[in-house]
Structure formats: structure tokens, C-alpha cells
Amino acid sequence: MKVKTKIQKAQEEGRPYWSFEYFPPKTQQGVQNLYDRMERMYRLGPEFIDITWNAGGTSSQLTSEIVSTAQSVYGLETVMHLTCTNMPKEKIDKALKDAKDCGCQNILALRGDPPRGQIEWEACENGFSYAIDLVRYIRSQYGDYFGICVAGYCEGHVDNPDKDDDLRRLKDKVDAGADFIVTQVFYDVDLFLDWVKKCRAIGITCPIIPGLLPIQNYNGFNRIVSLSKTIVPKFVCDALEPIKHDDAAVKEYGIKLAVEMIKKMYNNGISGFHFYTMNLERSTRLILEALQFVAPVEKVKPLPWCPSLSVKRKKENVRPIFWRNRIKSYVTRTEAWDEFPNGRWGDSRSPAFGELDGYGVSLKQTKQNALELWGCPNSLNDIYNIFGDLKTNTQSEGPNAVTWGVFPGKEIIQPTIVEAVSFMAWKDEAFELWNEWAKIYDPDSLSAKLISQIADNWYLINIVHNDFHDGSGIFRIFESDCVSELVEADR
DSSP: OOHHHHHHHHHHTTOOEEEEEEOOOSSHHHHHHHHHHHHHHGGGOOSEEEEOOOGGGTTHHHHHHHHHHHHHTSOOOEEEEEESTTOBHHHHHHHHHHHHHTTOOEEEEEOOOOOTTOSSOOOOTTBOSSHHHHHHHHHHHHTTSSEEEEEEOTTOOTTOOOHHHHHHHHHHHHHTTOOEEEEEEOOOHHHHHHHHHHHHHTTOOSOEEEEEOOOOOHHHHHHHHHHHTOOOOHHHHHHHGGGTTOHHHHHHHHHHHHHHHHHHHHHTTOOEEEEEOTTOOHHHHHHHHHTTOOOOHHHHOSSSSOOOOSGGGTTOOOOOOOGGGOHHHHHHHHTTTTOSOOBTTSOTTSTTBTOSSSSOSOOSSOHHHHHHHHOOOOSHHHHHHHTTOOOOOOOOSSOOOSSOBOOTTSOOBOOOOOOHHHHHHHHHHHHHHHHHHHHTSOTTSHHHHHHHHHHHHOOOOOOOOOOTTSTTGGGGGGGSHHHHHHHHHHO
16 A cells, blocks of 8 residues: 555544654664564554665665565565665666565655765766656656655755755655655754745645654764754753763653654644654654554554565465464563664674664765864874774773673673674674775875775784783783784785
8 A cells, every 4th residue: 555545544534643764684683683673563553664775775685675575474564765876777677676566555765875985976877866866767667556755854955055945856856756755854843843834835735754763872863963964952962961871861861852842743733753763662662652642452453463465465364373473472572672772782683783873884074074083194104093092981901891791609700792793794884984984085195095905905803802800811912923923914
């Protein structure tokens, strides 16, 4: 079913509606756990879910696979993101065909972010330059089969300083065939409501759904608003400042803030809300519960499972029942096992593993800021000096146990877990950061060549020393003759 039909029904019934966004996890176990989470969260009654298309299209195949599985196996009404980045027409055609084949009838058409390693966005050969080109192409190829969503920027797109022109471009996308709009993240409700009035004034009549990102932790929040140049009201900054080192307190404030924002929008005629979940569960659930929006389980799931949306399985009414379908016990055991964002050092089984802020790997700096911070290194010593500025909050010269355990009849031991799948998931990002750093310099410059040489020829090594009684033990390997010889040879 097209999302615009579900939205229309909710509006006719005069009730609020909501939706959830997820991104493709970095590990296979994370993908499987995401399926469990999506199925569980569907009991919260979203009208739809959507799956992101990674910046640069690097996880495009996984996006298609998740959309197909969500639709056909789990029966979740799914919107597939589709971007212009690194996507020639033949790839667009395949993605749209795969979506139709699995029963997906909804596309979120985006221009997309610049490909990894590029500062500026540019179209690929035989590709599209703007989201409107993608909207027009989908309509020309599939007519009215797909419902199409586009992005709205209530603060104006970062690449367009003219806000009036940005608004006109949004109307052009709607006129080209878009059915509804989901906004980027914002925290200033008054600014959003004023922007909606401007949209209506120039003739945009389709549904506009605000995009909400509950604050999960202070550092991630800062990265996101800095990168997207999101306006943050002073009262939010003032509230976060005294609790910024308390992750639990920040998360609880994020829930409270989202509830207040939604109440204000709802009282001003906004009835639909889109949650950027970051593949996490608890905050979204608590927000919906606080608003008393959550639908009863029996209304969301008349069967013990979500009926398949695949054409071949629509009438399926018999399926083996496994222990995980016992809702209360399963939810209790699994809902909060990875409550906080995992980042690159968390549990690789988590659907949220690997994403600190949802934007993927990047320098998190503008070209100008990067040059001011790191200058133009022309030798390995310049590189060493950049990384030689050690900042730490430790108050002791002794060992600092990061993970530890207590076992019956034994002293405290401090095991360090090194997981191969976790290491492999983020080692690619580690090297990609070198490539992104090189891109801020002229390709023929000494700095670009030096940094690219490090990315191409150096190795990333993980060394673990578990004897926390011997605080300097891990450093002895670097003092051995063989290591010194290897270092000299590399130089």
C-alpha cells in the first residue's frame, strides 16, 4: 500500500500517526538483530518504516535486501531511500525493479550526500543531479505505482543560502510528482511551524511530516547539529550543559524534549511525526507512551506475526509460532540490551553498531577548518606531531581498566575483548579517513601524496595486553629490536 493512502486515512480519522527510520547495520548479526527490532517496534503502530541509502550508495544492495525482507517476511510497510549519488540510470532501474518485485510501493527520492572522499557533490556519468530528476524519472518509468516522498529543509538546505529559492525548489519537487514531505532534523519548533506556513502559502498542499531525532548522547548530538548546521535553541543548550557527561540524564532529557516538541506541533495542527531512531528502541517507545499515542498490540497485530506484504504470501494465515512471539517476555529480555549508541567500540551484534552519529565516516570538519587544525604535513614527522598532542582525563600514571569482571573464588580480572568482526567493520573507516584527509589538498601536493601513501601502504594493528598488574607491559613490544627495525624499514 502507498504511504500517502495510509496518511490520508489517518487524517480522515483525525488521529496522529508516526513512522520510524533505520539504517543498514555494518555486520550480519546486526542485520538479523535489526529485523527483530523492527518487528518488535512495529507493535508501536507506525504507519511505515524507511531504510536509508548510505552516503555514496556503498550499502545500496543491503538496503534493497532489508527492504525486501521487511516487506515480504515481516510484513512491514517500508519506504526505500534512493539517492542520485554514484547511481547511474542502470543502478536506479535495478533498485526500482527490486523494490517493485518485493511489494515495496514507496520511495524516498534524495540527491544524497557527496561520495566518500569528496568535498563537493557531483553527478556520476549517466546519472542524475537533483532529487527532482529522480522524481521525474520514477514517474516516467512507473507512472503512479510508487508513492514518492522527498526531503524538506525547514532551515534551508546547507548548499543553498537562498531560503526562498530552496522553498521554490521544494514546490518543484512536489509538482513533479512527490506525494509527501519528510523534513530533516530540527529542534526549533517555532521555526518549523513558520516554514510550514510558508510552504502552504506558495501552494504546497501535500502532507509535511517533521523529522525528529531524540537526543541519545551529548557528543553525538553535537556532531550532528554541527555537521548539518542545525539551529539549536538556547534553552536546549542550557539544559544539556550541566548533564552533558551523564549519558542516562542526556537520554532522558532527549525524551522529554521530543515529547514537548511533538505536543506543541500537535496543538498547532501537525499530526504526523517521523522518528530517526538511530536503530535504537527505548527513546522512541517512551516518547510514544508519554504522548499516549501507542496503539494496543491487538490492533497492530491481529495475528501473532505481521502478515507478509509480498503478493505471493498476502493470504498466509498459518505460520509456526516460536518462543520469541511471546511478546512480553521477549520485549523485557531484549528491548534495552544496547540502549545507548554503540559506535565503533560497541557490540558488533547491535543494529546500532558502527554509527556514532548516523552520517557515516567523514572528517566532521569543513575544508577550511581542517586546514586550520592540521595544516599541510609534508613529512612523517609532521604527521607524528599532529597525532602527538595527547589529551586524557585519567588522573593516574597507572593502568586504567576499561572492562573487568568479578568471578567466584578469584580476584578481579580485567579481560579485554577483541572481536574480529568488530575490528574489520571499522578498520575500513579508519583508512577511509586518511583518504578523506588527502582530498582536502591539491592531488599533486606533497601533503596529498604523503597521506595517500599512508592509507595505501600502512597497516592497522590491534595489540592486547591483559595483565593489568603490569601497567607498562604492552609497551615493551615497541622497544624490541625487531619492531625498531620494521619501523626504520618503513621510513
